[in-house]
Amino acid sequence: MNCLNCGAQIVNNLKVKEIFLFKEIIPDYICNLCRSQLAPLTGRNNCPRCFKTDVNGICYDCQVWEQKHNTINCHEALFEYNQFIHSYFKLYKRYGDVLLAKLFYRDIKKWSLQNKFDVVTYIPASKNHLQARGFDPVYELYSDIFDLKRLLNKIDADKPQAQKNRLERLQTPQTFSILPEINNFQKNQKILIVDDIYTTGRTLMHAHDIFFEAGFKNICTFSLSR
Ligand SMILES: [Zn+2]
Ligand SMILES: [Zn+2]
Structure with a gap:
């Protein structure tokens, strides 16, 4: 190989x-x-909520978050967002090399064998992105590993996340709606939401909130990079 x-x-x-x-x-x-060239994140004094490294217990951002919201974050990620990961996503997403979806198969697969969930869903590409790229990068990254359920719909935003600065990202309003397929699941089931990159965490927290508001309480999130 x-x-x-x-x-x-x-x-x-x-x-x-x-x-x-x-x-x-x-x-x-x-x-x-x-x-x-990869920098694994596990075992680096991670925040138990957002997986930030080199912190003592729950990080400041998560403490602030929990004072304002009644939801608890529970995130894990595999690799630091470094130059290698940056170049990878450029080839995979910007230039659309779909074969690269499997590059981290082994790492994600190993994680999946150690962490069990009842339902696994993903952050879908918006319709515009899907049409422009021809494939859904998050779906392709995980579809060989998890039995992915499509439960979210992404509303097309004014401009893509990658073109926004940190403040614009943090101020992005809820960009998801939930699909009726959610009714196929029990509220006590353990849900995992997967995404490719965790930057400010807003995307996954918006998705997390949607499920929380729908009555689900056992929700975790995962990203390849952070
Ligand atoms: Zn944290
Ligand atoms: Zn190589």
């Missing part, structure tokens, strides 16, 4: 444990050199 990012051959040295315990062998689509 070759690395989807740089084309180098990937040597899949199976561990003895994987062979003898008949453990599920998870394919890898990224080579060691590319992987070495």
Whole structure:
């Protein structure tokens, strides 16, 4: 197999444990050199709410959030938003290389095996974006791993998130509506909402609020990068 990012051959040295315990062998689509440019976020004194690193307990932003809202954030992410991730999303989203959707398959798959949910949904692309790009980047990133349910509708915004500054992002009003398919689920079921990048956290918190207002109380969020 070759690395989807740089084309180098990937040597899949199976561990003895994987062979003898008949453990599920998870394919890898990224080579060691590319992987070495990633900065994993887990185990770095993460805020238990938003997964920010190098904090002591619940971070300041989350404390402020919880004073104003009665919802609790519960976020996890895999990789720091660094130069490698930035270039990755440029190729994947801006230039529309859909094959790159699988680059982090192994990492996301491993996380999914350790974290169980009843329902997994995603932040959908707006209709305009979907038409322009031809695929939904968040859906493609996770659809091989989770049984993704489409439960949200995204209202087309005045301008894309990527073109907004931090203040504009924070002031963005609710951009989602919930789909009637939500009625197929019980309110006590554990929901996971997945997105690609967590920047200010507003997008996922808006989605979180929609489910909370619909009566769901057990809601977590996840992003590839933060
Ligand atoms: Zn590579
Ligand atoms: Zn936090």
